[in-house]
């Protein structure tokens with residue numbers, strides 16, 4: 001129930017009716033009150049089903065507020081899982097490369113890490129940098145191939161290659 005003061009503040013306010021308007025994931029459902037110097041704050045419902053605390057009309061119109069907070073949470077999660085690409089074919093290749101070079105328990109370690117083959121620091125600590133350098137894997141048949149089979153996994157020494165065309169070492 002609207003408090004009387006809230007109702008009174010709205011009756012005396014001159015404001016745009018945002019009822020039913022969408023802003024990002026939010027839909028304005030009712031004006032709550034008019035705050036001096038701020039304007040009308042609106043209760044909204046988010047696409048995820050959450051009813052928000054009152055949001056300033058100005059923040060809705062400017063795009064500052066676009067969700068109940070779920071959008072921001074999803075973005076944080078996406079960033080922390082390497083841009084949401086943790087299931088991408090490139091990510092799988094990246095992980096395999098790190099395993100071969102850094103994990104002594106990996107079956108292929110003796111042919112890689114055991115021979116002194118390293119993953120350059122730029123790639124070792126950042127899937128994003130690896131992806132920026134290598135770009136998308138052309139097909140799921142392509143393997144990461146080292147031009148110099150004794151060289152490291154690093155920009156300039158690696159390319160996507162079909163099995164049988166280049167070195168078979170990296171399959």
Ligand SMILES: [Zn+2]
Nearest residue numbers: 046048068070
């Ligand atoms: Zn939400």
